[in-house]
Amino acid sequence: MNLTRRQMLCASVGAAAAGVFGFSLSASATPEATAESIKNFAGGKEPAMGGDLTLTTPEIAENGNTVPIEVSVASPMTDDDYVESVVIYAEGNPNPDVAVFHFTPMSGAAEAKTRMRLAKTQNVVAVAKTSKGQVFMDKKEVKVTIGGCGG
Amino acid sequence: MDNIKPRVKVPKSASAGEIITIKTLINHPMESGLRKGKDGNLIPRQIINKFTCEFNGKPVFSCELEPAISANPYIEFSAKVNEAGTFKFSWLDDDGSVYETENKIAIK
Numbered sequence: 001m002n003l004t005r006r007q008m009l010c011a012s013v014g015a016a017a018a019g020v021f022g023f024s025l026s027a028s029a030t031p032e033a034t035a036e037s038i039k040n041f042a043g044g045k046e047p048a049m050g051g052d053l054t055l056t057t058p059e060i061a062e063n064g065n066t067v068p069i070e071v072s073v074a075s076p077m078t079d080d081d082y083v084e085s086v087v088i089y090a091e092g093n094p095n096p097d098v099a100v101f102h103f104t105p106m107s108g109a110a111e112a113k114t115r116m117r118l119a120k121t122q123n124v125v126a127v128a129k130t131s132k133g134q135v136f137m138d139k140k141e142v143k144v145t146i147g148g149c150g151g
Numbered sequence: 152m153d154n155i156k157p158r159v160k161v162p163k164s165a166s167a168g169e170i171i172t173i174k175t176l177i178n179h180p181m182e183s184g185l186r187k188g189k190d191g192n193l194i195p196r197q198i199i200n201k202f203t204c205e206f207n208g209k210p211v212f213s214c215e216l217e218p219a220i221s222a223n224p225y226i227e228f229s230a231k232v233n234e235a236g237t238f239k240f241s242w243l244d245d246d247g248s249v250y251e252t253e254n255k256i257a258i259k
Contacts, residue, residue: 066221077231090219094185097217101228106211108170108231114214115221117183 031123034089034096038127038137041087047127047137053086055126055138064118064144071101073110073128073136083110084129092122118144155179159240161254165232173204174227177242177250183218199224201243207236232256 038047056070073083082105088098101112110128118124121143128136160174177199184196196218203213212228230238235258242250 093219095217095219098219099217100215102210102213102215104210104212106206106209106231107229109229111229112212112214113225113227115225117219117221 031091034091034125037087037089037096038125041127042129042135043133045133045135047135049137049139051136053126053128053136053138055088055124055140057124057140057142059141060143060145061118062145064120066115067118067142067144068113068115069124070113071111071126071128071138073130075110075130077103077105077108077110079105080131082107082131084131086110086112086126086128088116089125089127090116090118090122091125093117093119098124118142120144155244155248155250157240157242157250157252159238159252159254161238161256164257164259166259167233168231170229170231171256172227172229173238174225175202175204175240176223176225178223179242179244181216181218181220181222181224185218197245199242200245202226203241204228204230205239206230206232207234208239211238232258234258 052074054072058067061067069088071086073086075081075083083103086101089096090098098116099114103110123139123141125137125139155178157175157177162171165171179199181199182194182197184193186194188194198218199216201213201215204211211230214226216224235256238254238256240252
């Protein structure tokens with residue numbers, strides 16, 4: 001085989017991506033499973049869409065292996081009114097759970113950033129629960145470009 | 152595991168009542184348990200499953216991580232500083248190890 005530098009590079013990137021996304025071949029979570037988890041987290045309440053919760057994601061993630069996400073909830077964060085927890089779900093991952101952030105009044109602001117893995121193009125859902133029992137939800141679609149070589 | 156080094160960025164000082172941003176990073180493969188090795192067998196899961204931050208012994212922020220968090224987990228959050236003291240950070244590994252680090256902060 002006589003590969004050019006460019007072909008070689010493409011092949012190796014493709015192979016690396018295949019390894020990274022190997023788990024995308026296994027059974028993936030369904031939006032129903034995510035809805036079930038949200039119901040359990042919200043304690044039977046219907047989460048209010050949008051509201052004080054903002055989930056920030058890139059529109060297109062070139063590399064599904066590190067997708068930066070940010071959640072922030074507008075809250076006074078006082079002892080009797082603060083955001084207790086924010087949970088993140090990825091509807092199309094093999095396991096929809098991503099992370100649960102727990103805040104306290106000492107957090108000052110209910111904001112957190114991290115980097116997550118996405119197996120394919122899908123919705124990312126964030127649900128927040130306050131100490132007063134309010135539940136907010138936000139949903140964003142992230143397009144994931146799997147594999148290198150513009151595929 | 153060896154060679155795990157947590158890194159944390161906390162301002163050296165803050166004014167009383169100020170909300171500061173804390174950035175943390177730890178090098179860890181976050182092996183999801185869904186990936187296959189060269190021999191075709193699944194590589195066992197090994198991730199950081201919990202991160203906590205305390206200030207003078209009181210909880211400030213914590214988070215539970217799942218395999219869907221990227222390798223070398225990066226977490227950024229905020230904290231309200233009312234007094235001088237010490238932030239204590241800990242990461243819990245699936246294998247039972249705990250990686251810890253501390254940072255002091257002064258009041259301007």
